[in-house]
Amino acid sequence: MKTANKPVSEPLVHVVKRDALPLWKSLLIRVLAVVAALLFCSLLSVLMIHANPFEFIDTMFDGSFGSSRRLWKFAKDAAVLLCISLAVTPAFRMRFWNIGAEGQTLIGALSAVAVMIYLGNKVPNGVLLILMFIASVTVGAIWGCIPAIFKAKWQTNETLFTLMMNYVATGLVAYFLLLWTPSGSSVLGELSVGHLPAIGHDYLLLIIAVLVLTVLLYIYLQYTKQGYEISVVGESENTARYIGINVNKVIIRTMLLSGALCGVAGFLIVGALDHSIATTTVGGMGFTAIMVSWMAKFNPLIMIGTSAFITFLDQGAAQITTNFDIDSAFPSMVVGIVLFFVIGCEFFIGYKPKFRQNIHKGGKA
Amino acid sequence: MFKKILSLCLAVLMVAALAVSMASCNKSDADFKLGVILLHSETSTYDLNFIEAVNRAKEQLGLSDSQVIMMRDIPESNAVYEAAADLVDQGCDVIFANSFGHETYLLKAAKEFTDVEFCHATGTMAHTEKLDNFHNAFASIYEGRYLAGVAAGMKLNEMIEAGTITAEEAKMGYVGAFTYAEVISGYTSFYLGAKSVCPSVTMDVQFTGEWYDEIKEKDAATALINNNCVLISQHADSMGAPSVCEEKNVPNVSYNGSTVASCPNTFIVSSKIDWTPYFVYICEQAMAGKAIAADWTGTLATGSVALSDVNTQAAAAGTVEKLAEVKAALQDGSLKVFNTATFTKDGETLTSYMADVDTDETFTPDTEAIKDGYFHESEYRSAPYFDIQIDGITLLNTKF
Numbered sequence: 001m002k003t004a005n006k007p008v009s010e011p012l013v014h015v016v017k018r019d020a021l022p023l024w025k026s027l028l029i030r031v032l033a034v035v036a037a038l039l040f041c042s043l044l045s046v047l048m049i050h051a052n053p054f055e056f057i058d059t060m061f062d063g064s065f066g067s068s069r070r071l072w073k074f075a076k077d078a079a080v081l082l083c084i085s086l087a088v089t090p091a092f093r094m095r096f097w098n099i100g101a102e103g104q105t106l107i108g109a110l111s112a113v114a115v116m117i118y119l120g121n122k123v124p125n126g127v128l129l130i131l132m133f134i135a136s137v138t139v140g141a142i143w144g145c146i147p148a149i150f151k152a153k154w155q156t157n158e159t160l161f162t163l164m165m166n167y168v169a170t171g172l173v174a175y176f177l178l179l180w181t182p183s184g185s186s187v188l189g190e191l192s193v194g195h196l197p198a199i200g201h202d203y204l205l206l207i208i209a210v211l212v213l214t215v216l217l218y219i220y221l222q223y224t225k226q227g228y229e230i231s232v233v234g235e236s237e238n239t240a241r242y243i244g245i246n247v248n249k250v251i252i253r254t255m256l257l258s259g260a261l262c263g264v265a266g267f268l269i270v271g272a273l274d275h276s277i278a279t280t281t282v283g284g285m286g287f288t289a290i291m292v293s294w295m296a297k298f299n300p301l302i303m304i305g306t307s308a309f310i311t312f313l314d315q316g317a318a319q320i321t322t323n324f325d326i327d328s329a330f331p332s333m334v335v336g337i338v339l340f341f342v343i344g345c346e347f348f349i350g351y352k353p354k355f356r357q358n359i360h361k362g363g364k365a
Numbered sequence: 366m367f368k369k370i371l372s373l374c375l376a377v378l379m380v381a382a383l384a385v386s387m388a389s390c391n392k393s394d395a396d397f398k399l400g401v402i403l404l405h406s407e408t409s410t411y412d413l414n415f416i417e418a419v420n421r422a423k424e425q426l427g428l429s430d431s432q433v434i435m436m437r438d439i440p441e442s443n444a445v446y447e448a449a450a451d452l453v454d455q456g457c458d459v460i461f462a463n464s465f466g467h468e469t470y471l472l473k474a475a476k477e478f479t480d481v482e483f484c485h486a487t488g489t490m491a492h493t494e495k496l497d498n499f500h501n502a503f504a505s506i507y508e509g510r511y512l513a514g515v516a517a518g519m520k521l522n523e524m525i526e527a528g529t530i531t532a533e534e535a536k537m538g539y540v541g542a543f544t545y546a547e548v549i550s551g552y553t554s555f556y557l558g559a560k561s562v563c564p565s566v567t568m569d570v571q572f573t574g575e576w577y578d579e580i581k582e583k584d585a586a587t588a589l590i591n592n593n594c595v596l597i598s599q600h601a602d603s604m605g606a607p608s609v610c611e612e613k614n615v616p617n618v619s620y621n622g623s624t625v626a627s628c629p630n631t632f633i634v635s636s637k638i639d640w641t642p643y644f645v646y647i648c649e650q651a652m653a654g655k656a657i658a659a660d661w662t663g664t665l666a667t668g669s670v671a672l673s674d675v676n677t678q679a680a681a682a683g684t685v686e687k688l689a690e691v692k693a694a695l696q697d698g699s700l701k702v703f704n705t706a707t708f709t710k711d712g713e714t715l716t717s718y719m720a721d722v723d724t725d726e727t728f729t730p731d732t733e734a735i736k737d738g739y740f741h742e743s744e745y746r747s748a749p750y751f752d753i754q755i756d757g758i759t760l761l762n763t764k765f
Contacts, residue, residue, distance in 0.1 A: 065456055073447055182728045183721065183752075184545030186574075187441065190469035256375040278466065282438050314371060321437050324428070327406040328438050 015351045026349045033345035036337040049324055051226040056320070063319030064312045074308075074315055076203035079210040080269060082307040085292035086210075086217050086300055087261030090254045091291075093221065093298045100147065100162025102167030102286025104259045107278075108140035108266025110173050112194070113277040116270075117180060120193035128194050129271060136267035137260045143169065144259020145252055152248035166286070173279050188276045197273040207274045211304075220299040230254055262286075273303065280336050295342070306329075313338055381389035394652040399433050399644070401453030402445060404464035405436040409577055410621040411611025413600045415486075415640055422644035441466025442569055449474035459651045461486070461644070462524070465547075468682070475499040486640070487547065488746045489724045491659045496511050502643050503747035504663035507554035509670040509696050510634030511702045512557055513618045514558020516634045516675065516684050517596055518617050520562045522749050525628075534566040539570045540582050540599035540606045544671045544763055546721075548572075550742060550749035551600045556700050556758055561707065562687070567592055571761045579603040588761075590615055607632065615650040616679055623673035626711050633680045634688075635673040642667045654711035665696050708755045715740075720750040 023030075042053035066073040084101050112132040119128055122245040147161035177186040199205050221227040233240045233250050240247050269281060292310055296302035303357070317331030405412045416435065422432050429479070434455060436448045445467045452460050459482045462471045468488040475483040475498050485491070492503035521535040537559060541548045552570055559566045571589055573581040582605025586597050588611055598618040599606040604627065609615035611628040619628075619635035642663055650657045650714045652711055663669020672692075675685050694700035705715050719730035722745045734741050734750065742751045754760065 011749065017448055028406055067451075069447075069450060184543050185465060185547075186543055186545075187466040188471065190465070266457075276442070276469070283440060316440070318436075321406070322434060325435060328406060329408075 001198055003046075005105075010356050012356050013353045014317070016354050018350060018352050021349060022235045024079075029345050029349055030342065033341045034338065037341035040339055040341070043336045045330075049326055049330055051324055055323075058325045059319050060312075063315035063317070063322075066319070069296040070315070072201060072203050073201045075207055075313055076218045076273075077302075077315070078308045078311040079203075080265060080273075081285050081288060081292060081311055082303055083210045083215065083268060083305050084215055084262060084282075085289040085296075085307055086350070087258050087265060088286075088289050089217065089258075089293045089300060089303070090221065090230055091258045092293055094230045094254055096148070096251060096254065097159045098144070098147070098162050098255065099159055099290060100144065101258075101262050101289050102282050102284065103162075103166035103264035104140050104143045105269070105282045105286055106166075106173060106277075107143045107158065107169045108136035108263035109270045109277050110176060110262070110266075111135040111139040111283050112267050112270040113188070114176070115190070116191050116194040118276075120191065125193065125195070129196060130273060133192055133267050136270075137263040139262020140156075140266060141256045141260040144255045144257075144262065147238075148252045151196075152251050164266075168316065169208030172280050173277060173281075177278070188278070190275045194271060195275055196268075201252035203272070206268050209264075209268065213261070214300045214304060217261075221300065226250075226253070226353070259260050309342075310339075378440055393701040395427070396456070397432060397652050398426070398455065398457040398459075399648055400449070400455070400460040401433070401435045401461065402439050402448050402452070402462040402467060403435060403437045404439065404441070404467070404579075408508055409602055409753065410604075412437070412463065412577065414621055414637060418640035419644055422648065424452035424734050425641070425645055426648055432461045439467070440645070441470075442741040443470060445470035446473050449483070453478045457481065459484060459647050459657075460648070461477070463487075463578065465527070470479070471666055472496075472499060482647065484657065485644075488645075489722075489746060492746050495721045496660075497656070500647075500657045500659055500663040501747050502663070503743060503749065504638040504669040505743050506636065506638050506670055507550050507702050507751070508665055509638075509672060511558035511561075511695070512549050512672055512688055512691055513563055513598070513634055514555040514560075515635045515688060516558075516680055517555070517598065517616075517618050518559035518562035518566060519681040519687060520596060520633055520679070521559065521566060523654040524595060525563075530605060532563075534593065535563055536585065537566060537568045537592050537596045537598065538592070539568055539572050540585040540589070540597070540601055541572045541603045542576045542694055543574065544572055546602050546749045549753070550751035552598075553751060553755055553758065555598055555706075557702060557707055558691075558756075561691075562759065566757070567678055568758045570758060572763070577599070577602040579605040580607050583609050586610065587613075593760075619673075622728050623676075625673075625676050628755065629676070629678060631679050632676045634684070636674045637671055637673070638663065639669055639671040642669050643736070656720030662743045662747040664714050665692060666708070701739035703751060705738055705740065705744055708757070710753055710755050714757065715753070718744075718753060720752070 038057055044104045045051040046053055048215060065071055084105055088098055088101045091162050106275060111323040113137060115132045143165060144176045147158050147165060150161060151158045166179040177188060182189055196205055229245050229250050232245060234245055274281060292303055292307045295306040313335045317335050320331045321328050403412045403415060407413050407416060419433060434457060436453060439445055441464055445462060448704050449460050449471060461484045462532045463486045465487045468485050468490055471483055471485050472490060472494060475496055479498055482498050484502060486502050488501040488601055491499050517537060524530050525532050525535060539552045542553055544573060555567045569589055571585040573585055582601050582603050586606040586609040589597060596616045597606055597610050600620055602621065606623040607619050607628045608616050610631045616630060617628060617631045620632050623635050625632045645663060647657050673755055715735055717733060718735045720732050720734040721728050721730045722732040732745050742750055743749060
């Protein structure tokens, strides 16, 4: 209805909910967001570090794809991040905000190293690896399930609880490092036992293992009864109760799974990469994993893409630090800006801005 | 016809360009590359000290930007091996890593890339691994700390003479990171320096269990001051202890560089390791095709052990002159920092001490370090191994 005397109080822009976009359109918006973010960052790089913008973008890509070695490192880093992201996903799908993946992974890694220290050279390497695996998975699962039990029994806040468990895990690692390094340096160094065998390339086994886990978790969440129960609990605990799901049991079972998957990640980090432990072994990946999982809308297959994307950003940022000989503050900012654009664009996928119709009095339609 | 001339001209031009580029290649060392692996970046005083040294060495040697590649924020994990391998791919001839925990992973790279030289600061394994291309380095920083201790002792004497404290109240506080040789050697030499001029001095040491944790270092310094320590020094990497001292107006002896800018009233002096001579040394040796020493210990003489300017605002009168005198005695060998006549353990003078010089998994002591009346620090390997708890120093917490 067009009336000439319509009051001009309508705002310039208002936001309306979109109908579901076709996949290609939503993908296009995301790609545009990344492109816009990179352009914005190159502009910043010109202003702040006086870099040539083409060189800046080139360096971002060089970090992950500059040589076959970097490509392998990229795939490996993405796989480790993906593994931890897989671990947080089942809990997130049931709206259990587990931010303790850092500690669950670290404690899994610590358990593997404990087995290496106390049983190394006493049992054959194959047996040692199996024991390391069992120790990591078990202890990781226990670590994950402690907050779940408290949540189920006493309604404690799982976010705070899982967060605090991270610090306990770090403290335990610091304690054992003191115990294991009588010189007092708290630096354990690479141990000579408990190395996972290399098939083809050093990192190939790890990458394959994580991809297999990804598919398995996808099937578990999408096609099994337990996976469905997780989704129902996530939608509404009351509905879940109404249809006869034991909510507490689902919470504890799911956190056991989350913790166990973190344990696997810890085992892989120790067995395939570091062969040692430090308080920084997980290096914040337990928190980055939350973003990976969230950006993929808790879908394990899409998480392959999101973990690769975040790894790409991190490696690109590191390469910028090296090539432009600057401290890491600017590259970290770049990562933050890109993520801001990418997460911000989700808004434009769900909603669209609508501009005020330009109706001037006497204007032509 | 025109095309022919043009192509001829281009050909001539290309040959000329080639000749010019060849000529620049012929200038020896033009394709030499140094790779540096750092634990953190400029935000850590420890890493900043290395970065500045690399840049000074680069200038001294006339290296171009593309000849020095620094990789920052490399944790003490397999990431070191990956960084080293990446630097090899980029054509580095010498690769240096700066953190103690980097060592085993750098060693792995050294075993794989045998035609590249690997140098590691603060490490302990070169003299036992015996690889041609893996080297350790450190500096006799205990001499620097001894000098800083002398300045501290003189400040205590000044306070005693002024009547602010009695001789018995001359107690210093020390914030340390971990209870191991590098830190023990450091605080003991600092204490002995102070004791050489102020015989009644005692010292409390509080550990943080972290190399860089500003809050913990602040807390430790505060606890020491509340525990009647009248002068503070530290071996940890943040501004925690110096800033507390400035706030509470307690004299401070700093580390890793002068903190006079933020602490004008309390900063006395600071010792640090200047890594420039080592970077120059390893680059020159590699460029000349000569071997790099398995263990290299920088000294006062090489310029590796450096003292900042004395802040006359806080230091006792005559400090500069006294430091010059002690420094000369250290350099000509007439003064030994760990002279066994100057300290006791459990009331006894030591005549023998087996130190853990060769790193092994059980940390067994293996080398007699006391000879000719003094402890031979940094002689059997570059990294410190003095780890004796001597009388006069109280460790408030030993869990680290």
